[in-house]
C-alpha cells in the first residue's frame with residue numbers, strides 16, 4: 568500500500584518539478600476503524616470515525632485542506648477523549664454550498680498562485696474541496712491542546728487525490 572502511494576506521489580512530483588522525493592519514515596494514521604482498547608479499566612470496542620488515536624507519545628497527522636497547512640502532532644493520552652483527537656480541520660460548509668461558492672477555475676488558480684502542484688486527473692470535484700470550505704487549521708489545533716502537542720506545521724507543496 569505505502570509503495571503504491573509513494574509511486575503515485577513520485578510520478579506527480581517528478582513530472583511537475585523534476586524533483587525526486589526521498590522518504591525517511593512513514594506515519595500510518597487511520598481515521599475510520601474499530602479496535603478493542605482498555606479505557607477506565609475495561610476492554611471496550613472503540614470506533615473512531617473522523618477521529619484519530621493519540622495515546623501518550625503517538626504521532627498523529629491532522630490535515631488542514633488542500634493548499635493550506637497540516638500538523639504532525641504528539642498524543643497526550645487524554646483519558647476523557649478516549650485518547651482521540653480530530654482527524655482534520657473539518658468543514659465549515661457542506662460540499663453543495665462549496666460548489667455554489669467556488670468555481671473549479673478559482674480553486675486551480677488559488678493553488679497555482681501558492682505554488683501548489685495538483686496531482687489529480689479529474690478536476691470536476693475540486694471546487695467542493697476548496698480550502699475556504701474548511702475551518703482554519705490553526706484554530707482547530709489551538710482548541711485541542713489538551714489532547715495533542717503540535718510537533719511540526721507542514722506547508723502544502725502538492726496535493727494528490729484519487
Ligand SMILES: Nc1nc2c(ncn2[C@@H]2O[C@H](COP(=O)(O)O)[C@@H](O)[C@H]2O)c(=O)[nH]1
Pocket residue numbers: 630631632633634636637654655656657658696701723726728
Ligand atoms: N492536507 C489536506 N487536507 C485535506 C484535504 N482534503 C481534506 N482535508 C482535511 O482532512 C480532513 C479529513 O478529510 P476527509 O475527506 O478524509 O474526511 C478534512 O476535515 C480536512 O480538514 C487535502 O486535500 N489536503
Ligand SMILES: [Mn+2]
Pocket residue numbers: 598617
Ligand atoms: Mn474521511
